[in-house]
Amino acid sequence: MYDWVLLLEWLEFAVRWVHVITAVAWIGSSFYFIALDLGLHRDRNLATGADGEEWQVHGGGFYHVQKYLIAPDQMPSDLIWFKWESYSTWLSGFAMLVLVYYLGAEFYLIDPAVLDLSTWQAVGISAASLALGWIIYNTLCKWFVNANQSLLMVALFGVLVGMALFYTNVFSGRAALLHLGAFTATLMSANVFFIIMPNQRIVVADLQAGRTPDAKYGKIAKQRSTHNNYLTLPVIFLMLSNHYPLAFASEYNWAIAALVFLMGVTIRHYFNTKHARKGNAHWTWGATVVLFLVVAWLSSLSPVTERSDAMTPAGERFAAAEGFEGVHDIVLGRCSMCHAAEPVYDGVLWAPKGVVFETASQIANQARQIYVQSGITHAMPPANLSYMEPEERAAIVAWYKSATNG
Numbered sequence: 001m002y003d004w005v006l007l008l009e010w011l012e013f014a015v016r017w018v019h020v021i022t023a024v025a026w027i028g029s030s031f032y033f034i035a036l037d038l039g040l041h042r043d044r045n046l047a048t049g050a051d052g053e054e055w056q057v058h059g060g061g062f063y064h065v066q067k068y069l070i071a072p073d074q075m076p077s078d079l080i081w082f083k084w085e086s087y088s089t090w091l092s093g094f095a096m097l098v099l100v101y102y103l104g105a106e107f108y109l110i111d112p113a114v115l116d117l118s119t120w121q122a123v124g125i126s127a128a129s130l131a132l133g134w135i136i137y138n139t140l141c142k143w144f145v146n147a148n149q150s151l152l153m154v155a156l157f158g159v160l161v162g163m164a165l166f167y168t169n170v171f172s173g174r175a176a177l178l179h180l181g182a183f184t185a186t187l188m189s190a191n192v193f194f195i196i197m198p199n200q201r202i203v204v205a206d207l208q209a210g211r212t213p214d215a216k217y218g219k220i221a222k223q224r225s226t227h228n229n230y231l232t233l234p235v236i237f238l239m240l241s242n243h244y245p246l247a248f249a250s251e252y253n254w255a256i257a258a259l260v261f262l263m264g265v266t267i268r269h270y271f272n273t274k275h276a277r278k279g280n281a282h283w284t285w286g287a288t289v290v291l292f293l294v295v296a297w298l299s300s301l302s303p304v305t306e307r308s309d310a311m312t313p314a315g316e317r318f319a320a321a322e323g324f325e326g327v328h329d330i331v332l333g334r335c336s337m338c339h340a341a342e343p344v345y346d347g348v349l350w351a352p353k354g355v356v357f358e359t360a361s362q363i364a365n366q367a368r369q370i371y372v373q374s375g376i377t378h379a380m381p382p383a384n385l386s387y388m389e390p391e392e393r394a395a396i397v398a399w400y401k402s403a404t405n406g
Contacts, residue, residue: 005404009372012099019092026085027232033082034229038276040067047072069218071207079204083197090189097182101126101175107368111172112310125170126179130186133163137187138194141227145220153265156227160184160261164254173248173354174241180257181238184231191224229272234264245354247295251302256295263291315364321403324364326395331357331370334386371400 040052046066053066101109105119109126117125136159144152163183167176199217206213237260241247247256270284311319318324337345339357357363363370373380374388375396381388 003376005368005372006376008099008103012096015092015095015099019089019096022085022088022092023236026089027236029082029085030225030228030232034225034272035275036065037067038272040065070203070213075204075207081197081200083192086189086192090185093182093185097126097178101178104368106312106314107365109171109175110312111175112312114168114172115170116310117170122171129163129166129179130183133159133183134187134190134194138190141220141223145223149223149226152223153227153230157258157261161254161258164257168254173245173250173253177238177241177248177253177257181235181241184235184238188228188231188235191228195224196221230265230268231261232264233267234261237264243353245350245352246299249354250299252298256298259291259295259298263288263295266291309359309361311361312365315361315367318367318400318403319360319364321399323395323399323402324360327370327399328360328363330388330392330395331363334381334388334392335374337386338381367400367403370396375400 036054037052040054042052044053046053049068049070049072050066051069053064056063056065102123105122109122110117110119137156140152140155140159144155160180160183164176164180167179167183170176171179199221203213203217234257237247238257247253250256266284266288270281273279273281336357337343338348339351339355341351341356341358343349343351355362355366355369357366375393378384378393
């Protein structure tokens with residue numbers, strides 16, 4: 001019988017692959033069009049109704065790109081709509097959230113030391129926060145649509161910091177930063193689905209009917225597109241953060257996330273200024289370096305540990321399973337020199353991914369990862385530096401299957 005854990009691992013891999021591919025497509029097209037719009041030449045003899053143009057070269061060919069604020073005299077019949085990159089990225093990302101954090105809530109989502117939640121409570125809070133976040137953000141954008149947009153960005157930053165504090169006081173450190181990334185990505189994709197695309201459809205419908213489109217639709221879409229541009233880089237950081245306990249397992253992980261959003265602004269401001277031919281805002285690089293150094297300093301102020309020593313319900317099942325005592329000794333002997341609150345292996349300053357194996361609870365709670373990383377694969381210990389024997393790996397497999405009736 002095929003091992004369902006292996007099937008789930010491969011399913012996660014496949015969905016993650018799709019997520020990365022679609023994210024690359026979305027981010028690439030977003031960055032391209034922002035740079036294109038900012039860099040258009042508007043001081044030339046242009047076709048009637050054109051707002052700007054640019055000549056580009058790529059792949060051995062030359063491209064002449066023109067932008068119309070409303071539309072050309074003749075509406076083209078074969079418009080290309082850039083939307084599925086966004087939708088596919090969000091859908092595959094949410095699928096990853098379900099596969100990893102909802103189905104594995106006891107392992108990755110819930111930390112009893114932060115807040116002792118049941119699985120359904122944690123999943124409910126997760127899903128509700130994504131929906132509520134969009135409502136709050138969308139309301140703010142409508143309030144500030146005719147106001148100073150910099151003021152709106154400050155208000156948005158306040159919302160993101162508030163959500164960072166909320167998530168870090170509800171979920172495990174790893175899940176908290178991942179959820180902050182999912183929260184931000186939801187705002188970005190919802191901008192495309194609920195605002196940008198509908199507004200573009202209204203404009204197209206008006207043009208096809210011979211009506212003059214209201215300029216407000218373009219103004220609103222531009223507002224949301226700008227937000228997406230500045231939020232992209234922090235989202236990527238937050239999605240990668242689950243691999244780095246220095247970010248997610250720090251006591252100040254919420255502050256680290258907040259500073260990362262500021263770094264996203266400084267970096268994008270440099271490129272946006274450059275693409276708009278308004279000079280080189282070199283000060284942004286200095287500001288980014290300072291922010292990064294503050295992030296690194298904050299990560300050093302508290303121990304890097306992810307979870308409490310409390311036994312989860314799943315952990316109790318694995319701790320009671322046949323063979324646990326032997327596996328306990330194997331893990332302590334082969335893994336705990338690195339996976340410890342104070343690692344003793346040369347060059348390892350913090351437990352990899354914040355995972356500590358010093359007590360029975362900590363080992364039992366990480367049963368699935370021990371099974372996958374050291375039982376059915378040889379990923380851990382890396383390069384088998386601690387010389388885990390084949391018989392020890394077989395013992396891990398037997399223990400895990402005895403607990404899951406595999």
